[in-house]
Amino acid sequence: MKVNDVVTYEVEGPIAVITVNSPPVNALSNAVRQGVADAVQTAIGDSAVGAMVLICDGRTFFAGAEISELGKPQVEPSLRNLQLIVENATKPVIAAMHGTALGGGLELALVAHYRIAVPSAKMGLPEIKLGLLPGAGGTQRLPRVIGIAKALDLILSGDPVSATSAKAMGLIDELATEGNLRADALTLACRVLEEKRPLLKVRDRADKLDEARGKPEIFAEIRQANAKKFRGYKAPENIVRAVEATLELPFDQGMVRERELFNELEKDSQSAAQRHVFFAERLAAKVSGIPSDTAALPIKKVGVIGAGTMGGGIAMNFANAGIPVTIVETSQEALERGLRIIRGNYETTAKKGKMKPEDVDTRMGLLTGSVAMGDLADCDLIIEAVFENLDVKREVFARLDRIAKPGAILATNTSYLDIDDIAAATQRPESVVGLHFFSPANVMKLLEVVRTKDTKPEITVTAMKLAKTIGKIGVLVGNGFGFVGNRILAARNTQADRLVLEGATPWAVDKVLYDFGFAMGHFQMRDLVGLDVGWNRDATSSANVREILNEIGRHGQKTRGGYYDYDENRKQTPSPVASQVIEDFAAKQGIARRAVNDEEIHDRILFAMVNEGARILDEGIASRASDIDIVWVTGYGWPKYRGGPMFWADLQGLPVVLEKLKTLEAAHGEAFKPSPLIERLVAQGKGFKDA
Template identity: 80%
Template sequence: MKVNDVTTLSVEGRIGVITVNSPPVNALSNAVRQGVAHAFEAAIADDAVGAVLVICEGRTFFAGADISEFGKPQWEPSLRDLQKLLENSPKPVIAAIHGTALGGGLELALVAHYRIAVPSAKCGLPEVKLGLLPGAGGTQRLPRVVGVAKALEMVTSGEPVSAKAALAMGLVDELAAEGNLRADALAFATRVLDENRPLVKVRDKTDKLEEARANPAIFDDFRRANAKRFRGFLAPEYNIRCIEATLSDLPFDEALKYERSLFDQLMADSQSAAQRHVFFAERQAAKVDVPADTAILPVSRVGVIGAGTMGGGIAMNFANVGIPVTLVETTQEALDRGLGIIRKNYETTAAKGKMKAEDVDTRMSLIHGTLALEDLAQVDLVIEAVFEQLDVKQDIFRRLDAIAKPGAMLATNTSYLDIDDIAGVTGRPEYVLGLHFFSPANVMKLLEVVRTKDTLPAVYATAMKLAKTIGKIGVLCGNGFGFVGNRILAARNAQADALALEGATPWAVDKVLYDFGFAMGHFQMRDLVGLDVGWNRAATASANVREILNEMGRHGQKTRGGYYDYDEKRNATPSPIAMEVIEGFAAKQGITRREISDEEIHDRILFAMVNEGAKILDEGIAARASDVDIVWITGYGWPKYRGGPMFWADLQGLPVVLEKLRALAAAHGAGFAPSPLIERLVAAGKGFNA
């Protein structure tokens, strides 16, 4: 029987089967909730039905709420109304899970009396990743099934657990054979009837709570152990408070009201709005505006030039997904060192149990080292990752042009250089692009895909698809100094350096950024990366504080001295030596140092970044404000709960941003002159993400 466009009800033996098919992920939309409720009522009214099975077609069980409906009118029944219907059923209700049961999907499964899943299924409550908590009883029912300790980890990480783990912890009652869920679920439901099993309500279970009752310090211990991971985020703490309520004297229904009140607070807070923005922005970034018939080019073998830290990490990305790599170096010593580091990285990963020991040799066998550039003649994509110097890169691309097969894509990993200048030395500029990986390249998620004025749509569309293949978040950028990420970083660099010379200490600047939510401050980051990265002593001798520190042998953490001093465990303390250098250089520049407030540090750095982002958008270097946000969240540590620089600016209100920039320009010079885009948006009453 067809109940509505997404739901059917059939009777098979004594089992009423409610089947939902609402692509792509069977989200619990208005239509889905209505369909399940009407089908359920019909099944209960049918005397031939002894038990009810809820199952989904397509690739997954209910994958959660339909977040596109957040903030919009909700039809009846609500998810909680639907849960009451199933939980209070006079007939056994069985949830049959495949794919993922996430968020509201798992919360719905938890009101069923029994749960069965295929081995490949995963269950989880990922709401924390959207700045929320499970708002339909998840924080109250999950601890009653899996215990408080496991529930705390699940709701604060948002990570799903496998069906096998779910079975072991009691979250599911039985595993079905892979690919045979419907038949096995029907058989399981029939056994429930034959054995006259009770109508088990999770809300009534308390045995899994007893261990936590005997250990009242469990919550504070958990907070302390995860303080670094949770810093700045509201949602983890609110999730913990809800699970604490399971051990309080609150009746279950009152605990549900408490959970809902905290959910509503999070939903109304800017952190959740920011994290939901990031969720959609990541998906939006993958969309490339090319003709529908644009062909994706085959990439079955990749070449990487340079076996240093960056080149080795890039090579690992492809070996990790089974794509063979030819890794080129200029000397055997450099090649052996690079391959040795790659192997050590894999062995470390295996030692941590994150990959199988035998996979180390498998992946290493996919990376072929060579000293001959000619060995790249048959690869589909070449990525150059050598020293950041234009003439060096141009020489390589001239040679590649003569070696690479027709149609091969030639990419540079440059961070700042003009890729048109690199493409221009080849006879195939339409096949040249930038693939800007971030260090360590085998770990960092961001990949800036940079198109030049000549790059074919098929080439950058292929690169964007390849980014997803190797587990990266690809963001398409136009060609220009620093592209998106490093251009904004350059604006931050300029203000941080100016503030340090004018009177702010590096640690004062760093504290403001840390308090804003960055994992580390600006000067701490420089010390970590290495002050000598990209340093050319001959070209920049004593040109600024960083160069002077380099000349003194203070390259950052690796030399136990940069802007900070470091002990043998790399613990940092403010460096009087660095302050002497800063004060001396300021004096030579005729700068009179003064007291600088935290507010001035905050405004000069952050509004300079926003203004540069606006210029990038106005020039077409980034297609969307949300793309700028994704670059800075995934590549530079902008706090996710603030949504990225452009989203943060919208939260401040662009009229406020414009007023701040005008005041900063009056006080600190034309460098703060507002982007014309900001002025146009304010005049039109719009924001960056309108």
């Protein structure tokens, strides 16, 4: 019978089967919770029923709580109250899992008296990725099942484990046969009845906790091991404190402590920021302005022009996805060097255990090297990854136009250049698109998909779908200098360079950004990437500090000197040489140096970035403020717990941002003239989220 629209109740022999079907992922919405609660109560009152199986239709067990309900008034039954109904049932409840049992889904399974799962199932507690902790007993029950250390590893990683691993650690009781979950769960339920097994409650278990008593070093070691990874984040410490409560408090008091620690996080801006990123990432995949039924083109073979750092990394993405790639270089020597580097990257990955040794040859077998551009004639997609020079790229595209088959997509990996201008070198500008990968291209998740004024809708759709195929987060952007990411980076560059000429040190600028939450500072990043990237030795003119550093052989970490000095282990120290170069150049430019405090550094850099983001949004280069946030969180190291530059600005309040910009404009000039969009939004009482 139907309990409600998403839950059904059937009786097979002495077993009640409670089935949930709430597509797409059986999230624990109010309707699901109410339906399950009613079904359990029905089974308890049914004298013909001896035990219950809780199972889900579709592709997964409960994949988590309903995230959209977070921060809203509770509608009964809450998840915790549903858990009490299940846990205190007078008849055994068996949770039968397939797909993913995540977050609240796993927490609900933990109150069942027995658990069974198919081998392909995965289970975990990913709340940390939303700036939260498991708030329905996960921090109290999981340690009682698998032990303190393993529970902390699982909760702090947020990553799921396989059912096989879960069985080995005691998280589930039995493995079902793949494709036979319902029958095997019924068999288990009947066996529980026949053997008169007890109603096992995780809350009553103490054996795994006893193993950790008197060992406070477990928590100290966890904190120390994760200090760098979780720098700036609040959720990890609250998680550790909640798990500590399992040893310090009785179960019911531990649950109260968990809820207190959960509430702290739920109300904090960090969780709001991380939830914003979660939804923004999914929203970025939605293409606006194109009919939803636009079909993507098949991509069965890819060509890449250039076997250097970018070209090689780009090629690896497609090989990883099982798509054959032809790599073209200008010389056999450059080609062989590029292929050696690719193989070396794969072998390093295999040595780390992140891929099977035999997969190295499999992936290399998908790569074909050539020095003949004509070998790209049968490719469905050709990506150019040559030197960042407009004339060079136009020449390459003119040649591709003559070689590529009709219907082939021609893509450029340019970081800054006008793609309409590049496309004009062909007779098929409608087939040209930008695919801006980030270095190292085989590692970085961000892919800016740049559509021009002529790019056909089906090519845009294909590019966005392809991003997902190769494991990237695709963000659709418009054609304009630097697109989204590098245009905002250019605004940051301008202020950082100006600040050091006016009196701030590179390390002072870097410390402000590091303290804000970036993994490294602005000048540290430049040294890491290489100051000579994009520098033309033949055309250099001592026009700025970076050029002068390059001219004297200071290219960054690789030469053990850039803005910083580096020892043989690449440990950095402030460079007196760079300091002198900066002071000399400032004097030559007639810039009077002065003391610059951290507040000024913070405001000039961050508000310049926000202002540039507003201009990008106003010009339509980005479709949504959240797309800008995803670009900067995913590709440039903006701390996820601050949500991205536009979310951060909304958090400050746009009236505050506007006043800051006006003050900065008065002190530091036109660069801070407020974007008209900010002025309009403030006048309307809106934020970037409304733009």
